Amino acid sequence: MIQVKNLKKKFKKTEAVKDISFSVNKGEIFGLLGENGAGKTTTLRMLATMLKPTEGTAILGDSDILKDPSGVRKKIGILFGGETGLYDRLTARENITYFAQLNDIDPKMLKTRIVELTKYLSMEEFIDRKVAKLSKGMKQKVAIARSIVHNPSIMLFDEATSGLDISAARTIHDFIHQCKAEGKAVIFSSHSMAEVEKICDRIGIIRRGQLVAIGTVEEFKKRHGMNNLEDTFIKMVGDQS
Ligand SMILES: Nc1ncnc2c1ncn2[C@@H]1O[C@H](COP(=O)(O)OP(=O)(O)OP(=O)(O)O)[C@@H](O)[C@H]1O
Ligand SMILES: [Mg+2]
Incomplete structure (x- = not known):
């Protein structure tokens, strides 16, 4: 469903992403785990066609991010942490409608879809x-609805739970599991090993723009002979000097 091929991104001075390749299957949750500045957001922004790679490419569904960015955008749902990017002066319904229109959804289908999502x-x-009058948790639900209004087959989450309290984070986790159950391919970035261990099927550890290890949680534990993924993670991203 997702194939990332030798993706690179160079900003003026920084090589933010250096030759990253991995793939994600249908119904699989892939965790991108790395410290601040490791290159997670840059990778996800390239996959979301918000940023052009310096080299390499990725295929999402059957669309190439370079050759068919609008095809890619139709297939992906994006939930990035921090600001939800919703318009305060519009209602929840108007926000969802506005984003759906950007995705060329048939207005009749949209009405039904909003009823379903509500x-x-x-x-x-x-x-x-x-x-503007909604609580944080309510806004989060609106952001979720907006991200799936066009029923995408691929979901990209970038630090989607950062700054959320436990129950709001759980809403997101439940939503991710639902995406998996529906057969969507999911990429989920986080710095929290505990979180990634809990929800992901497979993990890629990214360090200074490079994928230094990839495997299932079980494989990581076996390979490193530890019971706790956190220790494994610290061992892998550590000794940076
Ligand atoms: N627009 C930009 N211009 C220049 N450098 C950038 C830009 N965006 C990111 N970088 C740099 O690229 C590197 C990777 O950043 P990125 O945001 O992808 O990391 P991250 O893994 O998402 O980190 P965090 O966990 O803090 O969100 C960093 O060194 C960052 O300073
Ligand atoms: Mg980031």
């Missing part, structure tokens, strides 16, 4: 309220 995420109470 129910799925229990947003009945606030779907017609202005986003």
